Amino acid sequence: MLDFFLGHYAYWFTVILLCIGVYGILFKKNLIKKTIGLAILQISVVLYFVSIASKWDATVPVLNPDFPADQVANYLNPLPHTLMLTAIVVGVATLGVAFTLLLAIYNRYETLDEEELIEKLQ
């Protein structure tokens, strides 16, 4: 039972974070709140990829002469780390694009609330 819990609690908390992000996107009216929800959802996906790359009793993927590289159980898997490293940097660039669109909307309609925005659009 404890073994089952230790093997799966990381996945459960990742699912909870993802649901918080989806809730923020769907049910919040302010556009900045929606952007915060988007960031939380993105980071939760990154967390899932990092957590499946982990091994018990393994060191970080920097070569150490004390641990031979022939036994692959000594080191973590470096491939998901690399993919998520680029995903975070691209994420902040696309977040900048989202902020740009927010500023453009505010310059034209003087509001960021969703319902007021729909009223002004009609």
Add this chain to the structure above:
Amino acid sequence: MFAGILIFAASDLPYRGDPDNLMHAEESITGTTVKGNYFIKNAYRDTRTPNMVTVVLGDYRSIDTFGEQVVIYTAGLITLLVLRKTRRRRA
């Protein structure tokens, strides 16, 4: 309910941190080789660099990294173009 379905699905995933997982195996179930172990074994021998993440980022998957760099460059140009146009209309 959405969370319940996802948690039930996540309970069927393999145990976290087990070195015998399918992801860390030598061969996948379709018969092809998994590249993660190849990176661990050959990174220092190929490039004399101890940090494996740097080797995978800069050497083995360098065309991927070039694509990422073009993407962030495009994002910077989008901010330049969009904000310049809206500010000029307002003024």
Add this chain to the structure above:
Amino acid sequence: MIWELELIIYIFLALSAVVALEVKDLLVAVVMMTIFSFLMALLFVAMGAIDVGFTEAVIGAGVTGILFVVVVFQTSRKSND
């Protein structure tokens, strides 16, 4: 991996995410978002992904915080929900 430490960090992560979405003042939400990023970087380092943790600590806490603050200062600070 030390699983007790990770469990505590996970609980604080969920708490800070909920507070960042529910608070009315947007500047407080931005500060809670920065705390969320720092805890996430700590969790990445605890899992052994030091490069990802470094990137998250620099970008998620530094640059994203500055951009959020600029947007909040240029628009309104109050939120209706």
Add this chain to the structure above:
Amino acid sequence: MRRQFQSPIVLLGARLLSPYIMVFGWYVIIHGHYSPGGGFQGGALLAASVLLIRVAGGRRVARLQIQEFATTPLAVIGVVIYFATGLVAMAMGGYFLDYSALPIPGMEPEWLRYTGILIIEVGIGLAVMAILVMIYDNMVRGEDYA
């Protein structure tokens, strides 16, 4: 819009702290082969050191460090360094971005790949720094903080 009063203590702290962050950023880029680090992290640190002066000092002080029109050419230089490395390797008879074909005499293929990774990381760092500063500059255009 919301103009804050200018605080000399904050400006002094930022001016003290900024060069050390910049030196640490270059250290992270150059030393990325042996410790955690690399182009993306170092570029973000350089951008943090530039943005610190811009937040603390406003446009009048920030104009002395890196001017606003200089960020787009820096980003272009970063992308071109990366692309030219691949093109030179392809012109010398290898594949695209195959560093063991770079024309540097007197080096073994493994050390050539080591050097190639170092060159492209400098390119990545320059591009990331310039683009993050460029996003900030475009967002505060026309208004002065601090």
